[in-house]
Amino acid sequence: MSNTKYILGHFTDPDDLMHGIDKLQENNIKIYDVYTPMPIHGIEDKLGLKRSRLPIAAFCFGLTGTFTAFSMIYYMLVYDWPMNIGGKPAFAMPDFVPVCFELTILFASYGMMFTFFFANHFFPGRAPRVMDLRATNDRFVIAIDAQTNPYPDKINDLLNSAGAVEILHNERKYVSYE
Amino acid sequence: MGTHSHTHNFNEQFEFSGKAKTWSLIAIAIGVLAIVYGFFLDPHVEHRAERTFSNLLLMGYYFTCVCAAGAFFLALQFVAQAGWSAGLLRVPQAFARVLPIASVVLIIIIAAGLLSHNLYHHWTLEGIAEEGHPNYDHLIAGKAGYLNIPFFLARQVIFLGIYSIFAIALARFSYNEDLEGGLNSYNKSFKYSAIFLVIFGFTTPIWSFDTIMSLEAHWFSTMFGWYNFAAMWVSGLCAITLTIILLKKSGYLTWVNENHLHDLGKFIFAFSIFWTYVWFAQFLLIWYANIPEETVYFYKRWEPSYKPWFWINIAINFLAPVLILMTRDAKRKTAVLTFVCIMLLCGHWLDYYMMIMPGTMEENHTFGITEVGIALGFAGLFSFLMLTQLAKKPLVARNHPFLEESLHHHI
Numbered sequence: 001m002s003n004t005k006y007i008l009g010h011f012t013d014p015d016d017l018m019h020g021i022d023k024l025q026e027n028n029i030k031i032y033d034v035y036t037p038m039p040i041h042g043i044e045d046k047l048g049l050k051r052s053r054l055p056i057a058a059f060c061f062g063l064t065g066t067f068t069a070f071s072m073i074y075y076m077l078v079y080d081w082p083m084n085i086g087g088k089p090a091f092a093m094p095d096f097v098p099v100c101f102e103l104t105i106l107f108a109s110y111g112m113m114f115t116f117f118f119a120n121h122f123f124p125g126r127a128p129r130v131m132d133l134r135a136t137n138d139r140f141v142i143a144i145d146a147q148t149n150p151y152p153d154k155i156n157d158l159l160n161s162a163g164a165v166e167i168l169h170n171e172r173k174y175v176s177y178e
Numbered sequence: 179m180g181t182h183s184h185t186h187n188f189n190e191q192f193e194f195s196g197k198a199k200t201w202s203l204i205a206i207a208i209g210v211l212a213i214v215y216g217f218f219l220d221p222h223v224e225h226r227a228e229r230t231f232s233n234l235l236l237m238g239y240y241f242t243c244v245c246a247a248g249a250f251f252l253a254l255q256f257v258a259q260a261g262w263s264a265g266l267l268r269v270p271q272a273f274a275r276v277l278p279i280a281s282v283v284l285i286i287i288i289a290a291g292l293l294s295h296n297l298y299h300h301w302t303l304e305g306i307a308e309e310g311h312p313n314y315d316h317l318i319a320g321k322a323g324y325l326n327i328p329f330f331l332a333r334q335v336i337f338l339g340i341y342s343i344f345a346i347a348l349a350r351f352s353y354n355e356d357l358e359g360g361l362n363s364y365n366k367s368f369k370y371s372a373i374f375l376v377i378f379g380f381t382t383p384i385w386s387f388d389t390i391m392s393l394e395a396h397w398f399s400t401m402f403g404w405y406n407f408a409a410m411w412v413s414g415l416c417a418i419t420l421t422i423i424l425l426k427k428s429g430y431l432t433w434v435n436e437n438h439l440h441d442l443g444k445f446i447f448a449f450s451i452f453w454t455y456v457w458f459a460q461f462l463l464i465w466y467a468n469i470p471e472e473t474v475y476f477y478k479r480w481e482p483s484y485k486p487w488f489w490i491n492i493a494i495n496f497l498a499p500v501l502i503l504m505t506r507d508a509k510r511k512t513a514v515l516t517f518v519c520i521m522l523l524c525g526h527w528l529d530y531y532m533m534i535m536p537g538t539m540e541e542n543h544t545f546g547i548t549e550v551g552i553a554l555g556f557a558g559l560f561s562f563l564m565l566t567q568l569a570k571k572p573l574v575a576r577n578h579p580f581l582e583e584s585l586h587h588h589i
């Protein structure tokens with residue numbers, strides 16, 4: 001067995017890329033992932049990707065924000081230091097709404113951002129995990145796990161016939177770590 | 179015209195017959211009977227006319243708003259150069275085509291109610307603006323330059339007339355496009371839509387100030403116009419979505435799929451929140467400032483006979499759609515969307531009820547044959563007129579430049 005860990009097929013055109021995905025799937029070659037410089041419609045369905053769970057995280061963060069805001073205001077204005085503001089009762093619910101609303105949004109947006117960073121290993125000082133740098137620029141890249149797909153020549157042929165302009169056999173997963 | 183790889187029949191026309199026609203005619207008959215009942219048979223003799231007129235105003239306004247929302251939907255799609263909606267534009271177009279008739283109905287109701295002193299009597303009493311007259315009202319006298327009968331009726335006619343002209347023009351461009359093709363109609367629609375949106379945006383608040391807010395002429399709120407606009411837009415979207423779902427159930431509109439419904443569902447979800455936002459913005463400021471001339475509006479709606487409805491209004495129009503339509507799957511399921519659309523259409527009836535009744539019927543408001551019958555009557559009238567218009571032309575604008583994009587819409 002060779003030292004190749006991942007086979008990367010480079011395409012210059014998204015239609016060729018979609019065609020390449022079809023060809024590989026027809027031949028039962030499992031695709032590890034696809035990297036493109038721009039979103040491509042319908043590619044998630046084609047690759048059978050599960051829907052992101054980010055919205056669920058957002059909902060939970062949002063709810064946390066609402067309860068944080070509510071308990072904070074309740075503690076301050078009702079429990080700890082009730083004040084007479086314009087003759088309103090201390091526990092003046094309508095007043096709470098804007099703050100609860102704002103904190104819901106704040107928590108949901110920051111929570112989503114940090115969840116996304118966490119899931120994608122974005123940390124300060126950490127090299128990003130990129131399998132091919134040109135996929136962030138002008139190339140559409142299909143990555144195939146060479147360890148689980150044992151016929152590299154066949155994969156080469158399939159990628160070539162689909163219109164791949166370059167095929168790389170990488171011995172490490174993330175080139176960006178160099 | 180793009181690729182022809184699909185199997186849809188673009189010459190398909192809606193056939194208005196059978197159950198749909200029978201039921202809408204039955205509903206109209208129920209409405210007529212309810213009006214007769216309201217005027218002549220209602221046991222509460224002293225409130226007969228006012229109650230019936232309040233309900234007629236409610237449903238006439240609702241009816242006009244839904245049709246105007248159809249025209250607004252069209253204009254919005256053209257100005258945004260939206261592609262996703264190209265395949266379903268004939269439905270809001272049918273709404274827009276009914277707008278002139280709805281406007282006439284509303285103007286007749288308003289004029290009859292006003293001249294018979296059953297509606298708007300807070301500012302139309304004789305001598306209300308004459309100093310020294312027993313009916314003199316200082317506040318109304320200050321507004322008399324704006325709030326007087328000729329100018330009021332003129333505004334109604336001008337506003338509704340302008341909306342109707344634009345609504346008909348937008349529908350006509352689309353029909354011309356069917357015959358001629360090319361971009362000429364689309365470009366004209368774009369221009370007309372942009373002008374219409376500016377006019378509509380500035381005049382609908384004034385129109386709702388006139389039609390609804392002047393029922394309680396002492397009270398005023400600048401948010402009221404946007405609050406009404408939000409109600410109009412949500413109920414219009416619900417009516418459009420419901421029509422599309424029912425058409426699909428009858429086997430029409432094969433090219434409209436769950437992706438389009440998803441987008442409509444998002445619209446309903448988002449604008450239900452917007453409705454609440456505007457509703458609450460109005461409420462919070464009035465509640466917080468606690469100025470008697472402003473709080474009177476909510477004081478009336480906080481009376482024991484209105485209070486439960488006050489809360490149900492928020493539960494139906496905010497909590498329910500937000501919680502039900504939050505997930506992606508819910509917006510893509512026809513059954514869920516159908517339920518939410520019907521619920522919101524009833525919810526916004528209640529919303530209008532809460533705007534109108536405390537101003538007209540005050541503590542004498544009731545809920546019974548008149549309310550249900552007139553609501554059904556107008557629903558039947560709307561379905562009858564709208565479906566008649568829909569049946570006149572093919573169900574798709576087949577030369578719309580973005581039609582191909584709409585067919586492949588995927589989210």
